[in-house]
Amino acid sequence: MRYDTLKEILSWIKPEVCFRCNKCVSGCPVAKKIDEYRPNRIVKLAYFGHIDELINSELIWYCTQCFTCTERCPMEVAPADVIIALRNVASQNHKTPAPWIRMAKNIVAIGAILPDMGVVTVDKKLLKRKDLDIHKYRITESDRLREYFRMSKIPISLGEE
Amino acid sequence: MGYMLYPGCMVMSEQYQYEMSAKKILRHFGIDYVDFPEFHCCGEPMKCINVLTWLTMAGRLIAIAEKEKRDILTLCNGCYLSLNKAKKFLLEDESRREAVNNTLANEGLEFRGKIKIRHIMSVIADDIGRKKIEANIKRKLNGLKLAVHYGCHVLRPYEFAIDDPENPTLVERYVELLGAEAPYYPERMDCCMILFSNIKPKEADIIRGEKLLAIKKRGFDGLVTICPLCQHSYETRQKRISKLFKQDASIPTIYYTQLLGIAIGFSPREVGLHLNSSPVEQLLRKIGLAFE
Numbered sequence: 413m414r415y416d417t418l419k420e421i422l423s424w425i426k427p428e429v430c431f432r433c434n435k436c437v438s439g440c441p442v443a444k445k446i447d448e449y450r451p452n453r454i455v456k457l458a459y460f461g462h463i464d465e466l467i468n469s470e471l472i473w474y475c476t477q478c479f480t481c482t483e484r485c486p487m488e489v490a491p492a493d494v495i496i497a498l499r500n501v502a503s504q505n506h507k508t509p510a511p512w513i514r515m516a517k518n519i520v521a522i523g524a525i526l527p528d529m530g531v532v533t534v535d536k537k538l539l540k541r542k543d544l545d546i547h548k549y550r551i552t553e554s555d556r557l558r559e560y561f562r563m564s565k566i567p568i569s570l571g572e573e
Numbered sequence: 574m575g576y577m578l579y580p581g582c583m584v585m586s587e588q589y590q591y592e593m594s595a596k597k598i599l600r601h602f603g604i605d606y607v608d609f610p611e612f613h614c615c616g617e618p619m620k621c622i623n624v625l626t627w628l629t630m631a632g633r634l635i636a637i638a639e640k641e642k643r644d645i646l647t648l649c650n651g652c653y654l655s656l657n658k659a660k661k662f663l664l665e666d667e668s669r670r671e672a673v674n675n676t677l678a679n680e681g682l683e684f685r686g687k688i689k690i691r692h693i694m695s696v697i698a699d700d701i702g703r704k705k706i707e708a709n710i711k712r713k714l715n716g717l718k719l720a721v722h723y724g725c726h727v728l729r730p731y732e733f734a735i736d737d738p739e740n741p742t743l744v745e746r747y748v749e750l751l752g753a754e755a756p757y758y759p760e761r762m763d764c765c766m767i768l769f770s771n772i773k774p775k776e777a778d779i780i781r782g783e784k785l786l787a788i789k790k791r792g793f794d795g796l797v798t799i800c801p802l803c804q805h806s807y808e809t810r811q812k813r814i815s816k817l818f819k820q821d822a823s824i825p826t827i828y829y830t831q832l833l834g835i836a837i838g839f840s841p842r843e844v845g846l847h848l849n850s851s852p853v854e855q856l857l858r859k860i861g862l863a864f865e
Contacts, residue, residue, distance in 0.1 A: 483730055519613065524585045
């Protein structure tokens with residue numbers, strides 16, 4: 413288990429000063445819908461070392477990164493950043509959810525998180541980027557991008573090595 | 574110092590109209606910009622997998638613009654925050670900056686963190702400004718009542734915000750400048766839930782649907798966005814959301830750059846309105862326009 417990223421991030425965001433004012437909870441759009449999801453609860457669980465429980469739970473992937481909790485916290489606890497750290501730790505332990513793996517694979521293969529989907533126009537024609545008179549970007553080489561993943565030692569397979 | 578325009582993944586893969594309309598505005602007002610010489614994701618979604626991968630990808634883009642002595646101009650709120658945050662992170666964290674620069678040195682690049690990362694909305698407000706826009710208006714958008722949606726990442730965290738994080742007024746003021754109304758509505762700060770939709774797509778659509786239906790109930794003619802992720806959430810998902818709620822949740826949803834383009838005299842197709850999947854013709858009809 414590699415907890416170094418989390419330790420480091422916890423060291424600069426001071427979760428121990430949370431006094432449960434619940435401003436983060438009241439502003440959280442996920443907490444509004446999902447009772448088990450509470451930003452300050454995740455921070456406290458991380459602070460008291462319940463890392464296995466957190467990285468094995470889908471809950472840490474619910475945060476939509478709107479930063480309302482971080483903005484409103486009077487003690488600068490920054491729950492959204494603690495959650496990024498937890499997701500990093502989960503990923504180091506082979507717990508990256510499929511949608512994020514899909515995005516990583518797409519980035520390596522085509523530079524973007526998703527392929528050119530095309531849109532149906534008002535004239536009912538399917539147009540892709542190449543059909544339009546807009547700038548055609550050169551896509552960065554796959555090998556270069558793959559290298560950025562490889563050096564981070566992320567244990568996910570990104571296809572062709 | 575001019576800009577280097579960075580489109581972002583969503584604009585590359587489906588939100589073409591944002592780039593089309595933004596460039597029309599930039600050229601019309603003589604803003605100096607060039608396109609990025611190449612494209613890869615800014616790294617934002619990879620922040621959740623590995624912070625160093627994110628910093629390397631974002632740091633590389635900053636280094637490319639720095640080499641050309643240009644500030645980065647982003648269309649996407651996600652890229653705006655990702656690049657700004659990565660810049661701050663790299664400036665403050667010497668060991669990570671070294672790691673990133675070691676990698677970038679292989680291709681003769683260096684992150685120095687001297688350039689600015691700007692969002693198209695603040696470029697419109699700060700570089701173009703009210704006076705120039707007012708002098709260029711060809712069609713007043715009188716009679717339109719529009720709901721404004723900002724998108725979280727241009728407002729929070731505060732240090733990178735383009736306006737007040739809790740009570741922004743910038744976009745409303747620039748919509749009203751064009752002659753339309755942009756009143757307050759209680760749901761305006763509700764998030765588009767794009768990242769949450771990765772893991773809970775149905776629940777995300779419910780949250781989006783509640784906002785869309787509230788906007789309709791309040792009698793708005795349309796929704797105005799400044800972020801391709803929000804635009805995707807509220808426009809591309811409308812058909813799905815209508816099915817989910819078993820009622821019509823569709824409402825014209827357009828970028829501010831498209832709205833501004835129409836006001837200064839571009840045709841609907843020139844600003845890419847034919848690429849929007851929401852019923853934008855309703856909006857056009859109200860100001861006496863149609864797709865030719």
